[in-house]
Amino acid sequence: MTSIYSLTPIKAAEYLLSSGFKASQADNIFKDIYAFGACSFDEMKYTARELVSALSKDFYFEKFICEEICDSESTAKYLFKLSDGNYIETVLMRQEFGNALCISTQSGCNMGCKFCCSGKLKKLRDLTISEMIMQVLYIERTEKIKISNITVMGIGEPFDNYENLCGFLDIATYGHGLGMGAKHITVSTCGLIPKIYEFADRDNNCNLAISLHAPDNETRNTLMPVNQKYPIEELIKAAKYFSGKRNRKVLLEYIMLEGINDSKEQAEKLAELIGDSRLFVNLIPYNPSREDDFRRSNEESIRAFYDVLKKKNVGVTRRREFGGELNAACGQLRSDRIKKEEV
Numbered sequence: 001m002t003s004i005y006s007l008t009p010i011k012a013a014e015y016l017l018s019s020g021f022k023a024s025q026a027d028n029i030f031k032d033i034y035a036f037g038a039c040s041f042d043e044m045k046y047t048a049r050e051l052v053s054a055l056s057k058d059f060y061f062e063k064f065i066c067e068e069i070c071d072s073e074s075t076a077k078y079l080f081k082l083s084d085g086n087y088i089e090t091v092l093m094r095q096e097f098g099n100a101l102c103i104s105t106q107s108g109c110n111m112g113c114k115f116c117c118s119g120k121l122k123k124l125r126d127l128t129i130s131e132m133i134m135q136v137l138y139i140e141r142t143e144k145i146k147i148s149n150i151t152v153m154g155i156g157e158p159f160d161n162y163e164n165l166c167g168f169l170d171i172a173t174y175g176h177g178l179g180m181g182a183k184h185i186t187v188s189t190c191g192l193i194p195k196i197y198e199f200a201d202r203d204n205n206c207n208l209a210i211s212l213h214a215p216d217n218e219t220r221n222t223l224m225p226v227n228q229k230y231p232i233e234e235l236i237k238a239a240k241y242f243s244g245k246r247n248r249k250v251l252l253e254y255i256m257l258e259g260i261n262d263s264k265e266q267a268e269k270l271a272e273l274i275g276d277s278r279l280f281v282n283l284i285p286y287n288p289s290r291e292d293d294f295r296r297s298n299e300e301s302i303r304a305f306y307d308v309l310k311k312k313n314v315g316v317t318r319r320r321e322f323g324g325e326l327n328a329a330c331g332q333l334r335s336d337r338i339k340k341e342e343v
């Protein structure tokens with residue numbers, strides 16, 4: 001049995017044709033699930049009864065269990081327990097322009113970035129398409145809100161779960177699915193270069209973000225093991241390819257770590273690397289976790305770094321902080337829960 005939330009438009013059409021129905025009936029299935037919020041086969045009102053009966057033999061309506069919510073005025077962090085007992089986190093950010101959701105793509109992560117709680121716990125498994133969809137649906141339905149922006153930037157490396165990521169994006173951007181504009185979705189990678197090219201060549205208009213966090217190989221190697229396989233010059237080349245091919249800016253995420261990557265010289269190097277391309281930098285003050293010794297750069301260093309980039313005509317923003325008041329870095333809720341269970 002397959003979760004009905006894993007049905008992409010293409011898979012739905014294939015299923016219908018192979019089961020003796022018309023491919024055009026897929027729209028009614030999607031309308032029932034996404035527009036009218038059916039949570040069981042009995043609640044499907046727009047899909048023909050004989051088709052509902054066929055679907056109920058091959059699919060099921062997945063339920064999501066929320067174990068914990070850390071809520072503050074601007075941010076809510078959800079800890080979900082999956083059907084096999086694994087945990088993931090999803091973060092809702094209530095912003096002026098709408099509700100943004102940061103979703104996970106894996107339970108744990110194999111990329112091993114030194115500043116990240118999730119990287120320390122290793123990947124337990126990839127999430128299915130439906131588990132990515134359910135993060136959005138659960139929060140929309142329980143909070144009674146509409147999500148306007150999605151960042152695929154939570155636990156896991158999205159390009160390490162590429163097929164399911166693409167299935168998720170197909171449903172998210174499908175008019176009868178989640179119905180989101182591709183430009184409101186950003187996928188973030190730590191730098192799996194072959195997948196950046198593949199994603200650029202795929203027919204989609206989602207945004208790309210790259211976790212850069214250093215302007216040279218020496219520094220980046222110490223922070224992000226992935227850099228040893230995919231060095232920074234090649235990564236920037238791939239980012240520029242994406243930008244040219246999709247005619248989009250690419251966001252370079254840069255966590256500011258005191259004494260590690262926050263000097264003016266490093267800002268100069270970063271500006272040189274970017275040149276006059278359409279890559280722009282998002283400076284992120286580090287949100288300390290209890291599991292490493294990194295410290296956030298002070299205000300003066302962040303300002304000086306920002307000014308160097310500005311002077312060199314590099315597009316740069318500073319991320320508004322969400323979730324700091326919850327005292328929880330990304331992946332911290334999951335990490336705490338796993339440790340508690342081990343004890």
Ligand code: SF4
Nearest residue numbers: 109111113116119156
């Ligand atoms: S920062 Fe992202 S890619 Fe790196 S270990 Fe954490 S979840 Fe994985």
